[in-house]
Amino acid sequence: MAKVRIKDVIEALDLELVSGEEGVNRPIVTSDLSRPGLEIAGFFDYYPAERVQLLGMTELSFFNKLNAADRRQRMEELCRDFTPGIIVTRGLEVPAELLEASERESVPVMKSNMKTTRLYSRLTNFLESRLAQTTAVHGVLVDIYGVGVLITGKSGVGKSETALELVKRGHRLVADDAVEIRQEDQDTLVGKAPELIEHLLEIRGLGIINVMTLFGAGAVRSNKKISLVIHLELWEKNKQYDRVGLDEEKMKIIDTELTKMTVPVRPGRNLSVIIEVAAMNFRLKRMGVNAAEQFANRLNHAIAEGDHDDL
Template sequence: MAKVRTQDLLERFNLELVAGEDGVHREIHMSDISRPGVEMTGYFKFYPKERLQLLGKTELSYYNELNQEERKDRMERLCTDVTPGIVITRQMDIPEELLIACREAGVPLMRSPHKTTRVISRLTNFLETKFAPFTAIHGVLVDIYGIGVLITGQSGVGKSETALELVKRGHRLVADDSVEIRQEDFDTLIGNSPPLIEHLLEIRGLGIINVMTLFGAGAVRSYKRITLVINLELWDQKKQYDRLGLDEDKKKIMDVELPQVTVPVRPGRNLAVIIEVAAMNFRLKRMGVNAAEEFSERLTQVIDRDQAEED
């Protein structure tokens, strides 16, 4: 799991550090953000002290109605030795009791000029991306007509050569050889290339080429959502391959099942064109147009008509 420190939030979102400079290297261990409204009333039994704390207009308005002793107590209990940071939104004035408590406990106190909902949304999206489940798969990821196509198959089957032909046809390379995949939602997989081999493509007999240098910045992209898997395998005469497209295979990556198409490889087959058409056909299916089902319905109608004529 990636390490996220409070310092990362300061740099990423340009937050103002008001106090607690000694604690900017505290680690954040979860994407959940707490708004300690109940805690302002004095109820700390279930206080999630290990979360990033966010104080908005509601929390501070209630706080300002407390007496001096209650204010001091709330802020001292809010600042613990594991609290990664406290964020004040709307550029609101910071209570003196909070400043003192953050300095004494070493809790980073930050301030943002933006609205509370916007700050929560941006911080949560950033943290969920960082803490998303992660894996790596041997394959090639290409953006074809807006469809993130993950090309898999055994080593030497022709994945990189096919990706090169797809790039020449105007599509964009995301990753070659190793695809880093993170699950950002229950049904969303985002793939990218390891930094060491980003924009690079390995072609046997030719070596390593830089796709961005050869074909321009429009031929690559940094990341892409994966929606279709194309599995390349050497042609097996004993195996029965799908000829209509009615069968729908699935490939499970982490907790997400993706549609998978198996394409047999043999001399004379233009894999780049086949994969390109597979991506376009996948888009049509999502739009409600399924050629295989239409053919099956036509065939059923012809059979029913012939049987009716015989009767």
């Protein structure tokens, strides 16, 4: 099923449908747009017909200088079987040749009063958001000091309880149990809660609680960029855990690699404080302050001085 159809664009950007009404259910498969200036001039060798076409002042000013036969031919070429739609910007008059071709091929032609560059920007943002790659992850997403922290782990390890404690400490819940993630940019993942369970938290033995009702609107947010993954696992006696922080583990979601930390869980460990400090330390690292590296440098310096004293 198509994620975006022309009728969605009409509703989102408040466009006026002028002709080609039969094609309003045409799917849009790419967020790339086209301003067919070369095509209006007659060069269709590389015409990206699968894109939404924008006709602004430049394109239509040149088009009006063509003779009647060329105008008819160019608009017929623009209206392909798989062209999603054509938008005329700036409130300009839609050419009669375009109206005829669009009705014949059922290509929707829309009109907007916005400037071409403004419409281009808004439509690109809308399509990129709707056409972005998506996935779902079992876990909890919390905004901690501006850092989007995705808490993962097996069922029953204590993810939701930890999130509840973080909310009590003043941080904001984004999603519990299921996190819907979309790839907004090459290295940007944004997570949110499914609509059905938005603002809800499941605590075993207590049931479902509404975080916004209990703690107020400031305790939740609708979406957040994911920057850090904290994986909770039951403590294994014979497993070696990172005690310095020099080794940085990565986790790949869709096309983006995120920093991942594994935190062992056992009685007596305050997970909410550990995760809170992990988020603060992550921010420091991004600012160029790495405590683990500083310690390693001090240690190497002390060893080097010791070797020198032995001489």
